[in-house]
Amino acid sequence: MTEIKDEERFRTIEDILAFAVQREEEAAAAYGTMIATAMTPGLKKLLGELLDEEKNHKRLLLELAEDRTVDREPENVTDLRISDYLISEPPHPDMGFQDLLIFAARKEHKAARLYSALALRSAKNGHRKLFEFLAGQEKTHKLRLESEYEKYVLGED
Ligand SMILES: [Fe+2]
Numbered sequence: 001m002t003e004i005k006d007e008e009r010f011r012t013i014e015d016i017l018a019f020a021v022q023r024e025e026e027a028a029a030a031y032g033t034m035i036a037t038a039m040t041p042g043l044k045k046l047l048g049e050l051l052d053e054e055k056n057h058k059r060l061l062l063e064l065a066e067d068r069t070v071d072r073e074p075e076n077v078t079d080l081r082i083s084d085y086l087i088s089e090p091p092h093p094d095m096g097f098q099d100l101l102i103f104a105a106r107k108e109h110k111a112a113r114l115y116s117a118l119a120l121r122s123a124k125n126g127h128r129k130l131f132e133f134l135a136g137q138e139k140t141h142k143l144r145l146e147s148e149y150e151k152y153v154l155g156e157d
């Protein structure tokens with residue numbers, strides 16, 4: 001049960017949602033910072049899209065907190081597992097861009113695991129569906145970041 005340690009301290013859905021909203025804000029801010037140092041227009045575009053989706057996640061979580069209906073279908077996403085096997089260091093000011101990609105992919109992996117764990121523990125159908133949707137989106141983010149890593153760092157087409 002160590003992998004769900006993060007949410008063991010949560011007592012109420014409000015705690016969970018507040019934590020998730022905070023994580024989404026951090027993710028959006030991190031992509032904002034990365035966009036400034038991205039080397040190519042394609043990379044800037046990708047990071048901008050991820051930033052927008054994190055903002056949307058925050059909005060969906062806030063809607064759920066207000067108990068408005070949220071209905072999104074989860075999707076199946078391939079996991080390249082590249083970042084799982086690389087050492088990730090905490091970010092520092094002169095961190096190379098490839099390290100930032102890996103760091104971000106690892107954060108996405110954690111976000112996906114958090115939402116999957118929350119989905120499993122949700123009693124309400126609407127909550128479970130949103131958490132499953134968000135888990136799918138974070139898995140997609142991980143995939144897109146790892147695909148960029150492959151393209152730019154491993155030099156594949
Ligand atoms: Fe997110």
Ligand SMILES: [Fe+2]
Pocket residue numbers: 027054108111137138141
């Ligand atoms: Fe994400």
